[in-house]
Amino acid sequence: MKKLMKKLSFVWVVLCLLVIFVSSALAKQEVRLKWWVGTWLWENGKAQKMAEMFHKEYPDIIVEPIPQPYEGYLKKLVTVMRAKNPPDLFNAHVLWMATLAPTGGLMDVTDEIHELGGSGYFFNGPLESTKFKSRYYGFPYRTSAEVLVWNKNLFRAAGLDPETPPRTWSELLWAAKQITEKTGYPGFGISCKEPHASWEFRRLILNFGGDVVDDPVNPTRATIDGKPGILAGQYYQNLVKAGVLPINALANNMDDTKLEFTAGRLGMFVSSTAYFSLFDEAGIDYGVTLIPGHGYGGVGVEPTLAFFIGVSNYTEHKKEALEFVNFLLRPENNTWFTEALPTVRKAAKAPRFDTPKLNVVMQQMEYAAPAMKFVQRAEVCNILEETVQRIVLGEDVERVLDDAAKKIDKILAP
Amino acid sequence: MSLRRQKLLKKSIIYLLLTLLSAFSVFPFLWMLITSFKSSAEILAGQVIPSRVVFDHYEKLFEGLFPRYIFNTFVVTSSTTILTVLFALPAAYAFSRFKFKGKTPLLLFTLFGQTVPGSVRFIPLYLTMLALGLLDTLTSLWIGYLGWLLPFSMWMLYGFLNSIPIELEEAAMIDGASRSKTMLYILLPLCAPGIVSVAIYCFISAWQEFMLANVFIEDPSKRTLTVGLVSFIGQYKIDWGQMMAGSMVSTLPVTIGFVLFQRWLISGLTQGAIKG
């Protein structure tokens, strides 16, 4: 019995090894471009469709879309870039540009962008967001802006007019208070966890006329402890004092906040356009409006959000990869391929973007501010996360911002 | 209290405690199960009890590459488990039954590699696989897993072997048995439960490992189950329905498989003792 088992396990092992070696020996031919696509795009089969359509026009080139799980994607990208082994093409969020560009794994595509027509071809905001140190390292293909959404049912229940959303931050605070008092549900949700805590807090500081650092592209010192920063911090504390924040606020990022909204248990929050389909699915009666401004009737400023497609700096098929990118960025393809809004000006004229809600989003995009784009961005954002959490926990705003400024200065120092 | 009543009391306490513990372990799975049959809309709306049972998620799972993932994972995990036990057992035996200098330092050395957190060992390992041309093969996975699981498996087997008194083997060897015969017919059956528990440890650890499986493998047809499950987590939304359905599909058969496998293996190993 023993000998038989030993033999069996040996045979089993050999079989396994055989299977593995055989399957891995499948060779590859033709010009094959590897295209890493985040699964959030993959699900709609669009990436595959694009690849098919491209292959029909360019029969010698095969683009292989490979879905990547979002979880761990940044880690994977950093790993392959450091190992000088990235895929020929890949999609990523522009926020990661500052992390990926310095590795040298992204191809400098400044010339190609100019060939396409630069800012005559692309919208300004998303185009600028793919810049790093004055060179372009990716092609923006998808953009959006976050906007204020509100739950009309809860507005009604709180005695507010469901068609009149707040236009200023102080109106928002008041409306949120009404909702919490009359319905018991939190009136306004904020993120206290990355990657959204820093984004939202910076947005507020921008709205009060300031910024976290003196220059979002080439910062030399922190400005977060200035008046705008203090106003933003105080606003957060006012929200806490008014009791309008979700109880889970300190552990929420925008995704968690969204869960509360789709459950119909949150009055308002600033939401990504990608969530709209989820709200529809959950059957929420919601409205979409511009981010509140500082003074009455003003409009809030929102940093630019975009996704880009990058080309590997080490690819052996430069020409083919660029051909595919060009294909993807043709107005008619850009219209169809993007989930949110396209980056190509001509593409945005398509009727499918002419819905009331998307029109609001496009309007918001006009008030775009540049996102922070320097190598130490991630570290600064984590400091912002800590700052937001400390403020929400009730620490003295000026002291917290002072601390943050000191730390940021230290990081920025050469 | 009569003996019978004592036994009854004991049994009821056992059942009670086990039920409580099972409830603790399993109730998230109940939620998983319910969610896997809920429609996406209801999942988003946070409705606890679904109004109707929906099979969409399971259908979508099997339309895609999911069955392939199960196969891949099974191949990698089984080879890892078998190889790890095959390598770890003799090594543990050597440490337990032999006398030689430098045992403690060597043991420490074995464990040392494991004490360094995974994040930093990661990129160099990737570079190694790249240099060997093993990227995007399942081979890279079981090699990586083997190196990762061996130290702890050795350590556990070492502990188990130590708890078995050496006198039995000495007696057998005095009677003229060879070392290998002793090892096979006397030692093995005694530490059978230990070996099985180490095998289970290897199997489950390899089964649910994510990072290496995610980064070393690119080709979706070679992907493992865990990566497949985690890919339902998107940037903007989590496909709970499919993820839960997938989790159900991947955990229940494995667990059932274990229980059967465990019995078979133990009885197989102990049979030797009876014969010898």
Next chain:
Amino acid sequence: MSGKNAKLRGRYFDALNKWYFYSLPAFVMIAFVTIYPVMINLFQSFFSIGFDGTWHFVGLNNFEEIIGSRIFYIVLKNTLIWTIGSVTGILVLGTITALLLNEDFKGRVFFRAILLLPWVIPRVIAGLLWKNMFHADIGIINEMLIRVGLLKSPVAWLGNPYIAIFPVMLTQIWQLYPFAMITILAGLQSIPQVLYEAAAIDGANGWQKFCYITVPQLFQVIRVIVLLLFIWAINAFDITFVMTRGGPVHSTELLPMTIYLNAFEYGKFGKAASTAIIASFISMVFAIIYLKKSDPVRE
């Protein structure tokens, strides 16, 4: 005392040159997968390495920076609570369950199977599951506790820096105690039945059998896995990352989290390497003390 035993000792001694024959395959594999990464890590800790891949020698600077940072001490404190809490929890639950499963009763197989379940799902998914359950506004834990009357108003489990570490620990314990259970059970099952029978013949009752036969074996097994659990606790990452990302104001941040942030977000690979060395050092110190004291090394 000589004759036969001398022959036996002799056999052991001249088999000396064979010990590496048995352990060679294992060591080759371990060396292959571990040596290069660990050596590189050691080197990197003395350099400052940016995203562009260039190395600048900075000596002990990384270590100084880490030890000089306020957050480091918070992380150490968290590590202490986390390690003691989760290891104890895992051992206690594992032992109780193993003792229960060691008894002979109907349905044993069934229980053994379902108690294994938490261990089998990927850590990331376990973290997400519990994160959702602990959500203060829409999670079922608060809902259930309020309905049952144990809570008056919802508790911010993961949002309160003073308690956030506990739900995360609970998830870790939930996921890993099956490991302890299986291993301890194996240890219990290795006790030869004859010992119990002999004790019964000598007149020992159930309790005495338990104390003098079961418990020593129990300790033996626990001694083996305590070291492993400890090392795993120090290196725990996935669950904390997914549930709280270091928690409100670093209250659930552990060393591997700091390493991840430095390596994959800040691009400070040198600092990540140094933090890893520190984590490894803590584990090794424990391992050395442990090996010296509890002496499972057979002489």
